[in-house]
Amino acid sequence: MTSETIEITPEDIFGLIALSGDAKASYHQAMLLMQEGKVEEAQAAVAAGDATLKDAHSIQTKFVTLEAQGKTATVGVLMVHAQDHLMNTILVKEMLGYMMNMQNEINQLKGMDQ
Structure with a gap:
């Protein structure tokens, strides 16, 4: 089986970085x-x-889908950096749920609840 090589564009890489950072x-x-x-x-x-x-995750999904189809890409430092941003944002989102619940309890104890 011969795999096709694809190019991951700078637009996709920087889009992933920017969207992850915005989130x-x-x-x-x-x-x-x-x-x-x-x-x-x-x-x-x-x-x-x-x-x-x-939106950021849809860019990631595009990369994964292409690889699952047997298409490969050269992964450079910028792509690793973009993946790092996405992973960290997903972790922040997961932790935020716990932190918001704790902060809500703190606010209630302080009498700050709306």
């Missing part, structure tokens, strides 16, 4: 809003981050 920024904003007791605004920031992360 992570939304998640950080959500945590800051929770600390201020602004639950609805925090939830909106999480939703914005989720939408952006979905």
